[in-house]
Amino acid sequence: MEKAIVGVIAKLRREHPVAAVGLSVAGFVAPDGKTVQFAPHLAWRQAPVAARISSRTELPVTLEHDANAAALAEYVYGAAAGASVVTLVALGTGIGCGLLLDGEIYRGAHGVAPELGHLRLVPDGRQCSCGKRGCWERYCSGTALAMTALELLSRYPGRSTVLAREAAGDPGAVTGRRVAAAARDGDEIGMMAMADLARWLGEGLALVADIYDPEIVVIAGGVSESATLFLDEAREHYARVVTGTGNRPLARIRTAQLGDDAAIVGGALLAREAVTGEPGAWRGRRLRNG
């Protein structure tokens, strides 16, 4: 992993002047911004990643949780410009979340929050790679879309033409992306899987509202590219199930604007700030209510 990162840096240096490196990581980053404490899908455990990359490149390196970096980019350039409380929910292989309070990344006491993908929505539900069952990301992510579609195919074998054919050849071929494409083409199983995802997204958004009471929620990640297939339904379900519905302002639910680049842009913003010593222009734009 570190070798690949060093390789990319070397390549970019041949093409551009590079003064600092900002890495956006899918894992818990320590409050020092230098250590990856735990990365569920990588081998890093209490790993001094910034120091290692820095010693191999002789460049200053800052680390940030990828969803935090993406949230920052959407706040500075994208869907969440200037909002007081922003929650970013990235739907990809799993769920990544970021929280910004007046443009400041919220890190919790130990650099772990917010980790909402593993909120358990369904006791004794689908097994998660984290060791628990029924985590939100098992029901609302690209991976979840594929799992739901396969379950629906076995329950309603006659219903789908496209997806059934693909699954018969190789169940692994039924990816979230394929399910979304099938839904867009009117495939019944694809549309049912999307409706299921919409419902679980709405359920999770209601939790997010109870937890952070955001002004804006940005839906990001690969699955958000198909937002037209699920976002209205998710928004309506959220409005229906949120605590105190009808007696509270609702968060605005928006689609990310920067796509896959968001985490990269956010990481770069933070790296530039670290190397120049100048606070980014987005800081202190607005004061939080006391």
Next chain:
Amino acid sequence: MEKAIVGVIAKLRREHPVAAVGLSVAGFVAPDGKTVQFAPHLAWRQAPVAARISSRTELPVTLEHDANAAALAEYVYGAAAGASVVTLVALGTGIGCGLLLDGEIYRGAHGVAPELGHLRLVPDGRQCSCGKRGCWERYCSGTALAMTALELLSRYPGRSTVLAREAAGDPGAVTGRRVAAAARDGDEIGMMAMADLARWLGEGLALVADIYDPEIVVIAGGVSESATLFLDEAREHYARVVTGTGNRPLARIRTAQLGDDAAIVGGALLAREAVTGEPGAWRGRRLRNG
């Protein structure tokens, strides 16, 4: 309700010099600190409570969510002194939560967060007065203790002497307080109900860690008076089920020190600050990490 409040204020004024009123409310308080948006157990809906009490007493009135006020008091004088991120979980009739970031009350964008009592831990679980099912407070509160004990009594009719006798006379007599007292006396159903509460508290604390990553969680409310009966077990369950267990620092779980007075003390701190115009001494004690 307002009449009762005005009566209490009049009584206190006969005994003490009173310059300002701080009300701690079990409900959503608008960011202006003047309006109760929604109070699940009271008739207030978008009610200008501060103005109404103020006009009847000719005193300045500040409102605060009761759990926020209690958290502030525990931060200034109690179990959470000076901690960077504090979550207070008050177990009473329901669950009230407060969040402090370096001593500043977190209000969210609309004054609603954090409302964790209605996180759904159990889909299709116990019916909640909020209209949903399976909310955390249906499994972890004084009310929940009583419900669990009654369920256990009907499942294991021979097991309890004290509680069974009381329930036979009047199921309503089996309150959370009675269950706790029975558990302290070694009553088997009482102890089973406590173990159930401990488990659900541990489950909820794991959510709290994923959500806010606090340095300290303060367990408050009436049920916390029986903390010796459940807190160690809850803490152990929490450590077992939290995401990334073994790879992250754990929050310290502590019992509240100020008891029922906490919300009153917190309300008074905020009222004094509002009337003197001087920031409370607790503010800015520590700076949050950027």
